[in-house]
Amino acid sequence: MTLTKRIAVAGTALAVLATSFISADAMPLNILQPAAQSAVPVEQVQWRGYDDGYRPGPGYYRGYRGYDGPRPGYRRHHDGHWYPLAAFAAGALIGGAIASQPRPAPAAPAYSNGINPRHYEWCSGRYRSYDSYSNTFVTYSGARQQCYSPYY
Numbered sequence: 001m002t003l004t005k006r007i008a009v010a011g012t013a014l015a016v017l018a019t020s021f022i023s024a025d026a027m028p029l030n031i032l033q034p035a036a037q038s039a040v041p042v043e044q045v046q047w048r049g050y051d052d053g054y055r056p057g058p059g060y061y062r063g064y065r066g067y068d069g070p071r072p073g074y075r076r077h078h079d080g081h082w083y084p085l086a087a088f089a090a091g092a093l094i095g096g097a098i099a100s101q102p103r104p105a106p107a108a109p110a111y112s113n114g115i116n117p118r119h120y121e122w123c124s125g126r127y128r129s130y131d132s133y134s135n136t137f138v139t140y141s142g143a144r145q146q147c148y149s150p151y152y
Contacts, residue, residue: 116151123147 115135124130127137127147136144 119147119149119151122149122151 120132123135123137124132126149129138130147131137134144136146139145
């Protein structure tokens with residue numbers, strides 16, 4: 001382990017060990033006392049519904065904000081912010097420039113034994129008795145012979 005990892009592990013272990021010895025006291029329970037009768041008379045009122053402040057027409061939710069209708073540019077629904085199209089165009093240009101950077105060319109495939117895999121495909125397609133382990137096939141006379149393909 002590196003030094004920084006050892007320090008981090010030791011610090012975590014020390015914090016766990018230090019907090020395990022401290023007792024956890026519960027919050028004291030306050031018993032509620034019954035409310036005393038008040039001398040102030042209570043007035044009953046009638047609920048008249050919910051008012052979110054929206055009024056159709058010029059202005060926006062409880063008052064005039066200095067403009068009539070949407071500002072130029074893109075405007076989200078009911079969030080009070082406006083977004084000019086130039087900001088989206090600048091973001092698209094910057095994102096396109098970042099995304100269009102040339103990528104490194106992929107590395108050539110490395111064959112474990114130095115022979116192209118298409119060599120094995122070619123030999124097994126040409127000779128029914130081809131053995132890829134020894135790269136040989138059995139001739140009609142029964143002798144083993146090495147396979148040479150265009151990919152060898």
